[in-house]
Amino acid sequence: MPDITPLELESxxxxxxxxxxLKINWLSIPNKALPGFEPSxxxxxxxxxxxxxxxxxxxxxxxEENAKRLRGIGLSKSPGTIGHRESYPDYIHxxxxxxxxxxxxxxxxxxxxxxxxxxxxxxxxLKENVTMDVIHPANDALLLAxxxxxxxxxxxxxxxxxxxxxFSMVECVRARDARLAEAGGRWxxxxxxxxxxxxxxxxxxxxxxxxxxxxxxxxxxxxxRIPYPPLQDFMxxxxxx
Numbered sequence: 001m002p003d004i005t006p007l008e009l010e011s012x013x014x015x016x017x018x019x020x021x022l023k024i025n026w027l028s029i030p031n032k033a034l035p036g037f038e039p040s041x042x043x044x045x046x047x048x049x050x051x052x053x054x055x056x057x058x059x060x061x062x063x064e065e066n067a068k069r070l071r072g073i074g075l076s077k078s079p080g081t082i083g084h085r086e087s088y089p090d091y092i093h094x095x096x097x098x099x100x101x102x103x104x105x106x107x108x109x110x111x112x113x114x115x116x117x118x119x120x121x122x123x124x125x126l127k128e129n130v131t132m133d134v135i136h137p138a139n140d141a142l143l144l145a146x147x148x149x150x151x152x153x154x155x156x157x158x159x160x161x162x163x164x165x166x167f168s169m170v171e172c173v174r175a176r177d178a179r180l181a182e183a184g185g186r187w188x189x190x191x192x193x194x195x196x197x198x199x200x201x202x203x204x205x206x207x208x209x210x211x212x213x214x215x216x217x218x219x220x221x222x223x224x225r226i227p228y229p230p231l232q233d234f235m236x237x238x239x240x241x
Contacts (some may be wrong), residue, residue, distance in 0.1 A: 003137045004097070004168050012097060012141055013166040018069045019145065020161055022060060024049060029149070034113050040120045042113070043105030046147050046159045047124070051090065052104050066204045075099065077239075088130050089140060098140045100130070100169060102223060106148040106238045111157060122240050125221035126176055128192055130169075140169035144223070144231070144240050165234040175228035177223055185217055192220040 027049055029037075053060070055077050058070040059105055074094030078087070089098040102124040108112070126142075146163040180186075184203050185194040188211060195203045199213035219225055226232075235241045 001137050003170050004139060004141060008097070009141060009166050009168060012093065012095070012099075012143075013110070013164065015093075015095075016073060016143065016164050018073065019057070021165055022057075022070075022161045024053065024159045025060060026053065028158050031111065031151055031155045031157055034111055034149075034157065036114065038114050038116060038120070039105065039107045040123070041125070042149060043103070045095075046105055046149075047103030049159070050145055050147065050161075051101060054091065054101065088134055096139065098103070098136060099143050100140070100161075101143050101145065102126075103236070104144055104146045104223070104238060104240060106146050106162060106240075108149050111149055111151065114207065121222065121224055122235075124223050126147075126172060126223070126226065127221050128190065130173060130221070132177075133174060135169050135173060137170035142167040142231075144170055144234060146234075163234075163238065165220050165231070167228070167231050167234075172226055172228050173229060175231075176226045179225065180217065180220065180228055186214060188214060192217045 024046070027045065029042075054073070054075050057075075058067045058071055075091040076094075078089050078092050078098065083148065089100045091099040091101065093099050104122055104124060107115075107119075124144075142165075144165040144167065145161055146165075147159045148162050149157045150160050151157045180192050180194070183194055185192060187193070191215035193211065194217045196215050198211055199209060202209060202213060223231060224235055232241060
């Protein structure tokens, strides 16, 4: 099966372009309350909200013309597997392309949040349930929505979508899995595992490794760590790398 083409990805990006600049007014946090939140805590709230909002995004429109543009985005929730809280993909597009959404929260340094000494790594990832046997190379895309809190004149803060990226899912998965293999990792019982630090000398010396020499890769699939250049460029653009 052929891969989704750059032209198809660009077509999707153009369809999703009306999202850029959109204020998500279903969430409003007073500026004076922000010192109680870390950016990573706000990120969880905003990303959860994005996932629920996209199929009904037209409700955020400020006028009928804007609503018409947002209806044209054409996303609907994908039928999930019964009993699974998270299934793949997130959405079906009107073009019959399948879309997986990930949010990238971009910190706004002008807002008074409780920031840790070291910035936390974005948690969005392509988990181990997204494998080559469940994706459709010709139809699947990753939609990455960058969102940032901004303050309005009233002193309340709401998230805005400031940028979107659309990427080939099959290329992202290939790059993710190649990174695991190049580090000596393996899939064991459908779980991505890496060589334990205590077994690294065995690995580097070429000795035979056993199941006991591996442990779960807790960073598997994090978008920041997927070495797919277009994805890396988007993450770097917004300070995630």
